[in-house]
Amino acid sequence: MTTPDPEGLLAEQLLRLTRRVHRIQKRHLERRDLGVTPAQSRLLRTLAHYGSPPRMADLAERLEVVPRAVTTLVDGLEANGYVRRVPDPTNRRVTRIELTDEGRETLRELRGARRSAAEEILAPLTEKERQVLGVLLDTLIDGEVAKRC
Amino acid sequence: MTTPDPEGLLAEQLLRLTRRVHRIQKRHLERRDLGVTPAQSRLLRTLAHYGSPPRMADLAERLEVVPRAVTTLVDGLEANGYVRRVPDPTNRRVTRIELTDEGRETLRELRGARRSAAEEILAPLTEKERQVLGVLLDTLIDGEVAKRC
DNA sequence: GCTCATTGTTACCTATACTCACAATGAACG
DNA sequence: CGTTCATTGTGAGTATAGGTAACAATGAGC
Numbered sequence: 298m299t300t301p302d303p304e305g306l307l308a309e310q311l312l313r314l315t316r317r318v319h320r321i322q323k324r325h326l327e328r329r330d331l332g333v334t335p336a337q338s339r340l341l342r343t344l345a346h347y348g349s350p351p352r353m354a355d356l357a358e359r360l361e362v363v364p365r366a367v368t369t370l371v372d373g374l375e376a377n378g379y380v381r382r383v384p385d386p387t388n389r390r391v392t393r394i395e396l397t398d399e400g401r402e403t404l405r406e407l408r409g410a411r412r413s414a415a416e417e418i419l420a421p422l423t424e425k426e427r428q429v430l431g432v433l434l435d436t437l438i439d440g441e442v443a444k445r446c
Numbered sequence: 447m448t449t450p451d452p453e454g455l456l457a458e459q460l461l462r463l464t465r466r467v468h469r470i471q472k473r474h475l476e477r478r479d480l481g482v483t484p485a486q487s488r489l490l491r492t493l494a495h496y497g498s499p500p501r502m503a504d505l506a507e508r509l510e511v512v513p514r515a516v517t518t519l520v521d522g523l524e525a526n527g528y529v530r531r532v533p534d535p536t537n538r539r540v541t542r543i544e545l546t547d548e549g550r551e552t553l554r555e556l557r558g559a560r561r562s563a564a565e566e567i568l569a570p571l572t573e574k575e576r577q578v579l580g581v582l583l584d585t586l587i588d589g590e591v592a593k594r595c
Numbered sequence: 596g597c598t599c600a601t602t603g604t605t606a607c608c609t610a611t612a613c614t615c616a617c618a619a620t621g622a623a624c625g
Numbered sequence: 626c627g628t629t630c631a632t633t634g635t636g637a638g639t640a641t642a643g644g645t646a647a648c649a650a651t652g653a654g655c
Contacts, residue, residue, distance in 0.1 A: 308471065
């Protein structure tokens with residue numbers, strides 16, 4: 298457009314794009330019919346990065362949401378048998394979240410959904426442009442984290 | 447990380463960043479205490495781009511949401527006196543949405559909120575990097591639009 | 596042993612956007 | 626003219642994602 302306001306526009310673009318990412322992601326997830334919402338998918342994916350089952354609080358921090366939000370997500374995933382709450386033997390306050398075999402299987406299928414969704418979104422960009430975009434987004438994300446410390 | 451999955455990661459980064467944009471935007475809006483939510487702010491801004499008052503349907507298309515969603519947003523803005531619903535004399539089905547003087551005033555204040563929010567988000571990037579990011583995001587957005595036609 | 600911090604959860608609220616159904620209106624056409 | 630069909634906005638209800646506040650159970654420090 299002709300607005301002399303690149304900064305405001307950037308936020309606008311980001312939001313607009315993400316609404317789209319959400320929609321596309323949701324559609325690809327629904328197509329697989331696994332009963333997994335985008336946020337649950339994200340938690341599942343995050344879970345796979347841990348060596349040993351993390352605590353709820355760990356997940357909350359990693360996902361950048363309040364602990365209460367994690368409870369709801371885990372509830373849904375547990376109802377579908379994708380994760381399991383296991384009590385920590387050394388500290389009875391904490392519950393650790395474990396991927397079930399079914400959860401691992403689902404994760405594999407989700408990877409396909411994620412890939413096709415990403416491909417659909419990023420289609421207009423060349424490989425090189427995608428790399429640049431990745432670096433820029435990383436900078437933004439890390440910048441924010443650094444500020445907090 | 448070490449995940450050999452740049453495409454899935456990009457979507458992830460985008461979503462993560464936008465959650466943050468949302469939070470920051472919301473905080474900056476609340477600070478001004480204008481009773482305007484992020485989505486309402488976006489509608490208000492969109493409204494300013496029209497020469498003559500658009501129809502609800504126009505706004506829905508521009509905002510890329512279903513018409514029903516616009517109703518709710520306009521309800522909120524109208525309750526605060528920022529916009530006005532005016533019947534179209536030539537077609538009694540359509541309602542046109544008009545910015546009030548107060549709405550225009552609010553828009554000016556919002557610009558400040560938007561700028562400071564954007565500055566906070568984009569702080570880690572140089573001017574040049576911001577431009578590149580803008581172009582890339584634009585490409586993604588336009589690519590999607592082009593595909594639809 | 597008392598106080599205080601940590602951990603997850605119950606209960607509730609908000610924002611955003613969706614579908615479906617519907618009433619009012621306009622347009623097309625026999 | 627009237628019948629049919631498309632357009633336009635909205636009521637009703639739902640889903641997703643997140644947030645706050647209060648709380649009970651537990652652990653840690655002194």
